Amino acid sequence: MAPDDPTKLVLAFAGDIHFEDYLAPVARDPHGLAALRALWPDADLRMANLETAITERGTRQVKAFTFRAPESALTTLKNAGLGALSMANNHGVDFGPQGLADTLAAISRSPVPVVGIGADERSAFAPRIVKADGVTIALLAASQVQEETLARFSASPSSGGIASAVPTTRLVAAVRAARAQADVVIVFLHWGIDYQECADARSKQTATELEAAGADVIVGAHSHRVGGAGWLGRSYVAYGLGNFVWWRSVEPDSRTGILRLTIDPTIARQPPAQRTKAIVQQADWQPLLIGRDGIPARPAAADATRLHTLWEQAGACSGVASAP
Incomplete structure (x- = not known):
């Protein structure tokens, strides 16, 4: 299917990206991730989580891991095909x-x-509005x-930082506001528990609240694992997209993919109250493996089948439906 097919709109999502260690030179090469373009050529919108500060200055914070990359990394990601990024994360x-x-x-x-x-709470929670095939899409992250x-560094009315979903009140209000100005509302979350494939209770509750507020697509990362995905009411939820461009390449950390x-x-452009079907009609998981260079690539056929089965199994423990 061509990206400009007027009868279908394809949204593609991937997990965590940074440029540490042996990936550092990639951030300075505008075509360092160009090979990723071949992984999602039919997508109208591609989004992932950029888990790093964009700076070559500042004071390293006291924490187990600190990530940063030069501004050139943004061009590298643009040339990889990315059309949007979340930076609401713990790095x-x-x-x-x-x-x-x-x-x-x-x-x-x-x-x-x-x-x-953003520079304050208002800008951190502000949606980015993009258009694809005549559909208006609101992107939010927390x-x-x-x-x-x-x-x-949670953004407040008077200070900058990341959008916080603790509590969920501000995010729910942002989703409701975005619902009034967009055909499709997408929320990219940093949530869950490290190294867990099954969604935790707090993530499930958050997904339920966002679905009620009008989110159409709720995706997230952070756990370094591929988690469950499926339909929750009128929303499609993916609890864990795993790592994507990452410095560790030993399975199971190397399991990744594109949703x-x-x-x-036509359904997306209908007012939400008039929709009789979920706007996400189909979901496909494209399994990938992160190579020793930190960059994902297609696995052998047998591995692809095995990894797809693991993705389906993760959905079974997350309380989501396998069909709309």
């Missing part, structure tokens, strides 16, 4: 106020729309990972 402000200032400046010049971080970044959601634009 978006790893280099303190100076690093945050640099990050926000880089975002203002970014060739790729970035959501979930983090629910309670650690140093959320504690020190492809097919939407009927």
Whole structure:
């Protein structure tokens, strides 16, 4: 299917990306991730989680891991096919106020729309509105990972940082507001528990609240595992997209993939109250393995079958439906 097929809209999502260790040179090469384009050529929109501060200055925060990358990484990701990025995560402000200032400046010049971080609460929760095949899409992002970044750098009415989903009140209000101005509302969350494939109770509750507020697609990462995915009411939920471009390449950390959601634009353009069907008509998981270079690639056929089965099994423990 061509990306401009007027009868279908394909949204593609991937997990966590950073440029640490042996991936550092990739961030300075505008075509360092160009091979990723072949993995999702039919997508109308491609989105992932950029889990790093965009700075070469600032003070390293006191925490187990700190990630950063130069501004050129944004061009690298644009040339990889990414059309949107979330930075609402526990590494978006790893280099303190100076690093945050640099990050926000880089975002203002970014060739790729970035959501979930801002100079204050209003901008961190503001949706980015994009269009694909005549469909208006609102993109939002927030983090629910309670650690140093959320504690020190949650955006407030008077200070910058990441959008916090603890509590969920502000995010739910942002989704409701976005519902009034877009055909499709997408929320990218940083949530869940490290190394767990089954969704935890808090993530399930958050997904339920966002579905009730009008979110059409709810996807997330953070656990470093591929989690369950399926339909929840009128929403499609993917609890864990795993790592994507990542410095560790030993299974199961190397299990990753691309989630492809097919939407009927005709249904999407209907007022939500008049929809009799879920707007996500089909979901496909494209299994990938992260190579020793930190970059995902298609596995052998036998591995692809095995990895797809593992994805289906993860959905069974997350309380979501396998069909709309």
